[in-house]
Amino acid sequence: MESKVRVVHYINQFFGQVGGEEKADTPPFSIGGPIGPGLLLKSLLGDKGEVTATIICGDNYFNDKIEKAKKEVHDLISTFNPDLIVAGPAFNAGRYGIACGEVCKLAKEELDIEAVTGMYPENPGVELFKREVYIIETGPSARAMAEAMAGIVRLGLKLASKDPMGRPHEEGYIPRGIKRNTVAKDLASERAVRTLLAKIKGEPFITEIKNTSFDQVPPAPPIEGLSKAIIALVTEGGLIPKGNPDHIESHRATKYGRYSLEGLNRLDPEEFESIHRGYDTTFVNEDPNRLIPVDVMRDLEKEGAIGKLYSYFYTTTGVATFVENSRKIGKAIAKELKEYGVTGVILTST
């Protein structure tokens, strides 16, 4: 017969029966066995598991001294060597939700122990931890305890037994923002026609790709005193010194390069080329200045229209690049330009 799943239950001072808001500074401590909602947890686990211990911590203590609290909870969990951590459920209590999320995350990532919690979808802990932590969707308050704990136990036992995890709506957890390819019952074309007919009839329909909003970046104010400004050239057009010394990818870039323009009056097609896979690079390879206009910038320097062309250009390939990578690359380039005292930048896109 399989051994019982050893569960450690994490709860706050209120559910741990220490006290209310006035006891929210209580540092973490443990007791043997279940208390409060842990009694329900114990009875739902039945002969499949046992609540070995309960860790109780004040919500303010956890949130105010977060690193210290995490370390202390980590050490407490280690002493019990559990198979599963159950935290909360926290319902719509924000500080409690964040504590439950942190505890589950550290159990999984630092101790390799499966963990589950429960929260109301609007709890701020959901946005912070849904990707790393399985969070059972609950009602807003402890009135939903019975249902919440039943979901937590069902999912927790599944995690502990390493069974494959089903879809969010089947298992009751809040979608984690991770998409996996699956096989649908019908062709995509058939689903498209059927949902369209439903939409026209005013019947409910499901969209398979949810609307995402994109960042709007307000433009920086105009440069004052352009004749003294240092202007940099930056492109996503994939221009690199021949040989691609930094191995920048020709698509789906994760890197960018910074190459010297010192002493150059124009870019020589013998020395530079574009490795970009998303546009016709013929003209750029014939004359790289049409992507990184060094020639024109030198003229402007001479005329005194600008103070100086910054002595390096930055480059990457913008094609099929994950937005997350683009953002990282953009931020890193902007930070460097700022540090080098660049006042303005010309971004050439392809």
Place this chain on the structure above:
Amino acid sequence: MKLELGIFNIKNIISGERTFIQDQTLFINLNELRQIIAADRRFSRIEIEVVHPGDSIRIINVLDVIEPRIKVEGGEAFPGWVGKMGVVGMGKTNTLKGIGVIEVGLMKDFYGALLDMNGAGAELTYYSKLHHIVLMTEPTPGINQAEYSNALKMAGLRAATHLAKTTISLQPNELRVYEIPPLNRSSVSTGLPRIAYLYITECHETLKEPFIYGDNPRRYFPTIFHPNEFMDGAMVSCTYDYSPGLKNFTYSIMNNPVIESLYEKHGKELNFVGVVLANAPLVLKDKKRSALIAAKLIKFVLGADGVVITKEGGGHPDIDLMECCEQCELLGVKSSLLNSEMLSPDGTGTYSMIAFSKFANCVISVGNVDEMVNLPSVERVIGGKTMAIDIQGPFDGPMRIPIRIIPNAISQVGLTKITAEEF
């Protein structure tokens, strides 16, 4: 316009001395087929091989897949290629079901797909369920990419026509009649919702676009097509430098499942009013103009209540998809869209596509193109020794590749059951 499509179900291909059909088996004289294709001096080498579903074979550098079809009566097939410049989509056409002609080739910047006929990779694509005639070619030194791609397309279509010619005096297993009449002459009940299909093609540059009546689609305004035209090869893929998961193969264009689905429901659940073909120009102003004209045709000429919109390609055509959606919805035409997603190999990306309209509330997913797939080792690899730069061999061993490299696993016209679900 009325097209009678004679379906010949083929269960096997056997290499033989003559090319003919008997008992749903296609016998092929491969030498004869080879000679037909080898007449083109743009090839320095041609090898032809037959592969079957379940074979432990991996075909690499797969550039296109074509279903063999031939016009038997009343019009043309594959206009501007093997057919004359004539009207397509009417009369009688015969087709070999269960068969694919595969074009294989490699040149600088060519981006072929990898098709496993057995195992985990085969499970992901309908194309592994077909018997294939694989045309493996090498370009004559000195010819350019456009010339090689033209030679490949001609070879694929010549082979497809040659094989379908075997049906000419035979009775088909099934006769499918595709007919929707000119506008306002419909016998279909007026109570049914009027549905159009908007097909947005990629039109990027050489090797990154399909051909329509033999011409590239870079400069044209949205135009009305009869759905039958696609069945007769009005549009073929020449998209040889494109991530396979983001392009539409000729097979899927000829067997466009959105058109099939709309035809199947025509007169019962909806009134299929026609297709609008639009392109995906490279400049935003052109995209907006194209979307506006497409929406105008759909609303005021076709009189549609709803539209299914598909596109081809990754990145910038997302903008066309959304612009078209927005213009249609603004005119009161309800839309549903199909698109693939780019969510990184672990599916954690936040942005499925590079543009999203607030009007796009009905989007069907054909999967995350970046998800990794494990393939088993195979007994044989055909189609070359190397592939596009980012797919490394050895090709006979177990491989781990993004799903987008498998042809038609991700299909933007929807000829796939793969989707992406949130976990």
